[in-house]
Amino acid sequence: MSLFTPRRVGHMSPGGSAITYLLLIVWAAFVIFPIYWLVITSFKSVNDVNSGPVFLPFIDFQPSLHAWRDLLIEDWADTSRSYINSIIIALASTALSVLIGSMAAYALARVTYAPRLSTVLAFVLCMAAVLVATMAYGVDWRLAGAVAVALFVLMVRGLGNRIAGRLGNGDILFWMISQRILAPVVVVVPIYMMFQSVGLLDTHIAIILTYAVINLPIVVWLMYDFFASIPRDLEESAQLDGATMFTVFREVVLPLSKPGLAATTLLVMILAWNEYLLALFLSTADAQTMPILVAAMNAGERGILWWTMSAVIVVMILPVLALAVVLQRFISKGILVGAVKG
Amino acid sequence: MATAKRIEIREMDKHYGAFHAVKSLSLTVEPGEFLVLLGPSGCGKSTALRMIAGLEEITGGQVLLGDRDVTHVLPKYRDIAMVFQSYALYPHKTVAENIGFPLKIAGKTKAEQDAAVADAAAQVQLGELLGRYPRELSGGQRQRVALARAIIRRPAAFLMDEPLSNLDAKLRGFMRAELKRMQKDLGVTTIYVTHDQIEAMTLAHRVAIMRDGVLQQLGTPKEVYRDPANMFVAGFMGSPPMNFVAGNATGAGVKVGDRALSLEGVRVREGTHVSVGFRPEDAELAAPDDTADLVAEVFIAEMTGDETLVTLTAPDGGHIIVRAPPDIEIEDGARVGLRIDPAKRYYFETDSGKRLRADD
Numbered sequence: 238m239s240l241f242t243p244r245r246v247g248h249m250s251p252g253g254s255a256i257t258y259l260l261l262i263v264w265a266a267f268v269i270f271p272i273y274w275l276v277i278t279s280f281k282s283v284n285d286v287n288s289g290p291v292f293l294p295f296i297d298f299q300p301s302l303h304a305w306r307d308l309l310i311e312d313w314a315d316t317s318r319s320y321i322n323s324i325i326i327a328l329a330s331t332a333l334s335v336l337i338g339s340m341a342a343y344a345l346a347r348v349t350y351a352p353r354l355s356t357v358l359a360f361v362l363c364m365a366a367v368l369v370a371t372m373a374y375g376v377d378w379r380l381a382g383a384v385a386v387a388l389f390v391l392m393v394r395g396l397g398n399r400i401a402g403r404l405g406n407g408d409i410l411f412w413m414i415s416q417r418i419l420a421p422v423v424v425v426v427p428i429y430m431m432f433q434s435v436g437l438l439d440t441h442i443a444i445i446l447t448y449a450v451i452n453l454p455i456v457v458w459l460m461y462d463f464f465a466s467i468p469r470d471l472e473e474s475a476q477l478d479g480a481t482m483f484t485v486f487r488e489v490v491l492p493l494s495k496p497g498l499a500a501t502t503l504l505v506m507i508l509a510w511n512e513y514l515l516a517l518f519l520s521t522a523d524a525q526t527m528p529i530l531v532a533a534m535n536a537g538e539r540g541i542l543w544w545t546m547s548a549v550i551v552v553m554i555l556p557v558l559a560l561a562v563v564l565q566r567f568i569s570k571g572i573l574v575g576a577v578k579g
Numbered sequence: 580m581a582t583a584k585r586i587e588i589r590e591m592d593k594h595y596g597a598f599h600a601v602k603s604l605s606l607t608v609e610p611g612e613f614l615v616l617l618g619p620s621g622c623g624k625s626t627a628l629r630m631i632a633g634l635e636e637i638t639g640g641q642v643l644l645g646d647r648d649v650t651h652v653l654p655k656y657r658d659i660a661m662v663f664q665s666y667a668l669y670p671h672k673t674v675a676e677n678i679g680f681p682l683k684i685a686g687k688t689k690a691e692q693d694a695a696v697a698d699a700a701a702q703v704q705l706g707e708l709l710g711r712y713p714r715e716l717s718g719g720q721r722q723r724v725a726l727a728r729a730i731i732r733r734p735a736a737f738l739m740d741e742p743l744s745n746l747d748a749k750l751r752g753f754m755r756a757e758l759k760r761m762q763k764d765l766g767v768t769t770i771y772v773t774h775d776q777i778e779a780m781t782l783a784h785r786v787a788i789m790r791d792g793v794l795q796q797l798g799t800p801k802e803v804y805r806d807p808a809n810m811f812v813a814g815f816m817g818s819p820p821m822n823f824v825a826g827n828a829t830g831a832g833v834k835v836g837d838r839a840l841s842l843e844g845v846r847v848r849e850g851t852h853v854s855v856g857f858r859p860e861d862a863e864l865a866a867p868d869d870t871a872d873l874v875a876e877v878f879i880a881e882m883t884g885d886e887t888l889v890t891l892t893a894p895d896g897g898h899i900i901v902r903a904p905p906d907i908e909i910e911d912g913a914r915v916g917l918r919i920d921p922a923k924r925y926y927f928e929t930d931s932g933k934r935l936r937a938d939d
């Protein structure tokens with residue numbers, strides 16, 4: 238039996254399993270090392286950081302709590318505010334985008350939409366006309382809106398027979414996902430100006446809404462796939478058994494989509510938690526989030542504060558780890574096994 | 580608890596875009612009747628069933644349940660239980676929860692649910708498995724859970740979509756008998772879809788045979804077997820099904836190869852392409868002499884236990900299957916004669932498949 242005949246884990250030849258485990262250990266070390274480095278750096282003194290690499294606490298260097306003291310005592314007000322901001326914003330924006338996004342995804346997975354191409358075109362044209370009229374020519378928006386509605390109705394009737402095409406669910410889904418292909422930096426200035434004009438800059442609401450919107454396409458995309466994989470028969474069977482749409486959703490769809498919801502929630506929350514660029518524009522002090530705080534660590538007159546920055550990053554990844562542990566038991570495969578035969 | 584209701588379908592149509600899946604289907608199922616919808620794969624059986632259940636929108640026609648027009652009523656309000664082709668068990672619920680689901684929805688108390696679940700489970704012999712999840716069951720057990728979920732609430736009608744198609748032959752035979760007995764005891768109007776003509780013959784009070792969305796014949800199993808309306812029905816029923824030999828009508832009869840088969844009073848225009856049909860049990864092997872109705876070559880003989888099925892190559896190149904005694908000695912490739920019982924011959928127009936009868 239050669240070393241390289243594939244065998245089940247636990248039944249490998251000694252040489253094969255030694256190599257397998259060696260590779261796994263190397264990989265694990267590769268993955269874990271940055272986190273280890275982060276943690277020990279947060280306990281290093283300024284000298285230990287500046288005078289070349291030291292690796293092992295108590296052996297290579299004497300741990301010091303100075304970075305943690307800075308972070309948790311001296312800068313406590315700043316740290317705690319950013320931390321709480323991050324938590325509020327991540328939770329609220331995630332809840333919003335998962336709620337709205339999964340409803341949209343469910344509808345797309347279960348209802349066949351066939352909007353006329355002409356109607357969509359007419360709508361886009363009228364919207365553009367309103368924008369041009371109000372922005373470039375200073376027309377009162379109420380007037381422009383009313384004219385646009387009238388125009389829209391006329392165009393729908395007029396174009397309806399000329400342009401035969403219809404859009405389908407796939408087109409709608411692609412349109413939603415395509416919104417995310419655009420890098421957020423493209424829209425950051427308009428978003429900034431929009432919130433400025435309504436006086437919401439540097440507030441939770443502004444950041445929550447922005448994050449919810451930019452994460453919505455991701456939620457729709459992931460959850461669409463998930464809902465589509467639930468056999469329709471299950472929902473139809475429940476309907477015949479007398480369940481209302483809402484009961485079907487609560488009794489059948491929701492329990493079966495837990496893994497998808499958990500994975501999506503985790504992903505979206507991490508995205509919101511780590512987001513930097515939009516937060517930089519939309520917050521100055523009151524609504525400042527953790528990534529901004531981290532970035533601020535290298536902007537001081539004392540140079541980059543590696544030790545404090547490491548401590549902040551450690552604090553920042555803790556909740557994500559906790560969340561991953563909590564949600565990972567939902568993210569199990571095979572929940573649909575046994576639903577349908579064959 | 581509802582009493583059994585009549586199901587009436589009037590000129591029901593289904594279009595999927597340009598595709599016409601069910602074509603003007605009309606039939607009535609009497610209260611308590613067991614009707615089997617039979618046809619080859621893709622003929623529109625499931626579609627028809629789903630329209631009756633309300634899961635598929637009806638493009639044309641009407642569905643009546645009892646005296647009520649339910650054509651556009653939501654499935655939830657039709658009081659119909661359905662066993663899906665896929666079973667459609669809830670994977671996150673135990674067997675007991677699956678079976679009890681309709682009662683839970685109906686707002687029954689836990690005690691009522693438990694009693695009814697135990698009852699239904701006992702009927703399909705699932706008693707010990709109540710705590711399991713569907714993924715921990717075999718195909719046959721899943722099928723029985725689906726059945727129990729359907730019978731737990733006495734609906735106005737049962738709809739079943741090939742519920743036995745996933746079982747092995749032995750279990751299928753057993754479940755078939757169970758199902759028939761259960762339907763009789765409950766007296767619930769039932770429409771049962773299958774492509775297996777043996778299931779149809781054994782289960783049905785009446786069989787409706789469909790092809791390409793069109794109803795071909797509706798009648799008791801005996802009627803569709805003994806008196807098929809056309810060549811398709813004749814060739815679909817029976818195992819093995821009816822044999823056909825193609826020939827041309829002459830004044831004297833149907834000329835097949837070098838022989839002529841009498842037309843037994845059927846009148847057709849000379850030159851018409853006519854197929855003569857006969858069942859495997861209505862012909863016997865004989866010497867290949869002048870008295871034989873046909874002469875053919877033995878293709879293969881298969882002993883099945885209580886009989887031998889002899890497959891012959893007919894003069895027109897098609898195959899003919901004849902039932903012969905189990906102890907028959909016969910060589911592959913031998914030339915044999917065939918005597919076909921004149922009273923049990925069927926005549927069809929080859930091109931249209933239309934049945935030709937003596938009194939037409």
Ligand SMILES: Nc1ncnc2c1ncn2[C@@H]1O[C@H](COP(=O)(O)OP(=O)(O)OP(=O)(O)O)[C@@H](O)[C@H]1O
Nearest residue numbers: 595598600618619620621622623624625626627774
């Ligand atoms: N959603 C759909 N869109 C287009 N065509 C469909 C759709 N559903 C079914 N069909 C077509 O309608 C026809 C009938 O389908 P149906 O499922 O009723 O067949 P069936 O008789 O139940 O076959 P089987 O025995 O294989 O289950 C098929 O030709 C199928 O391709």
Ligand SMILES: [Mg+2]
Nearest residue numbers: 624625664740
């Ligand atoms: Mg089917």
